Ligand SMILES: O=P(O)(O)O[C@H]1[C@H](O)[C@@H](OP(=O)(O)O)[C@H](OP(=O)(O)O)[C@@H](OP(=O)(O)O)[C@H]1O
């Protein structure tokens with residue numbers, strides 16, 4: 289959700305990338321982060337020492353802890369909530385200027401080494417505290433969470449240069465006011481276990497960031513999949529702006545031609561530019577967004593290969609193939625994901641936040657590792673906006689301009705049906 293040249297994205301500019309490439313020492317960053325948290329809304333992460341069934345108990349407990357849903361693989365049929373594991377992070381070492389969705393595996397941003405982690409983990413009081421906490425966790429959890437191993441953070445898709453890693457399993461995402469509001473509100477909503485815990489706004493190198501849990505910190509060499517939810521990927525507001533003040537985009541024309549040279553209209557060919565909404569609609573119909581209400585954006589496997597070449601993954605069979613590849617044929621993982629999505633659906637249907645927000649361009653982040661742990665979280669609320677009261681959304685009705693429907697739940701229904709179909713043939 290960061291503005292790239294020529295775009296009309298609602299968030300702050302990427303800013304000076306050179307700043308992102310200069311890294312202060314870890315100790316300095318830790319001090320800075322702690323002293324600069326200016327809008328700490330969510331309570332500091334609390335240790336959750338047990339793995340408990342998600343749906344029933346989540347509702348009762350969300351007010352009291354920093355829950356993040358994690359399915360523990362040693363007991364495939366038992367969905368679990370595990371806390372922030374508190375594993376530290378380090379700064380990005382390779383931040384590109386281009387958007388990662390155009391990347392191959394070379395575009396991944398490994399951000400720290402195990403050695404750095406070790407140093408960081410023991411090098412400050414906060415880290416020490418987490419060592420103690422994690423000792424507790426190992427005692428109580430049915431799954432022994434790795435204390436030492438931690439893989440570098442990687443960004444699968446999205447805007448390059450938008451993220452930096454923080455300490456103790458935190459992630460910094462370039463500040464976006466609407467995303468901040470959403471994350472804040474979500475911390476008080478039933479959806480909290482399905483969202484990275486939010487820790488307020490922090491400042492680094494004169495840039496504000498939203499500070500949140502790094503969801504990968506729960507995993508060792510994770511496989512990650514980013515799926516963009518909904519049947520529409522641009523806001524009604526963006527459509528109105530494009531009508532009032534059309535700003536044809538050359539970069540989007542080029543992205544379009546790179547995928548299908550026949551796609552632009554003769555007029556667009558003359559202009560060598562397309563409107564953003566036109567580009568977004570084209571992407572929707574090319575992929576499964578228009579037909580299934582979600583699309584796969586990118587998959588990063590545990591061997592670090594990254595595939596973001598899903599722009600033409602449109603039909604159910606193609607989606608199934610990609611999902612099967614993502615879980616490497618592991619039925620237990622499929623079951624975990626199906627269960628987790630069902631739990632998410634229950635909460636979405638209850639959520640006051642969800643009823644009253646147009647959720648556009650938001651993704652579900654699927655993460656698992658070889659231990660069998662698996663989790664799904666909602667991320668990217670940069671284009672999630674509240675609808676004017678008393679309007680509420682059901683997220684399943686087809687979109688007609690003005691009704692603000694986004695097709696999120698329709699997409700989730702289809703996703704769950706696909707997983708169910710995959711499981712039925714096992
Ligand atoms: O995936 P490709 O085909 O590259 O297209 C991208 C994605 O749709 C981005 O969405 P997301 O952030 O969800 O990845 C969108 O950012 P917005 O979210 O700002 O709409 C980009 O718009 P620009 O940032 O305006 O280029 C657009 O160019």
Ligand SMILES: Nc1ncnc2c1ncn2[C@@H]1O[C@H](COP(=O)(O)OP(=O)(O)O)[C@@H](O)[C@H]1O
Pocket residue numbers: 289290442443444445446447448450451459484500501502503504512514651653667668669670
């Ligand atoms: N809380 C998080 N924990 C771990 N990885 C994350 C988190 N949030 C985002 N990511 C990674 O960053 C990518 C882009 O995130 P997103 O919020 O969609 O950024 P953008 O707004 O730039 O599109 C995701 O595909 C995922 O790989």
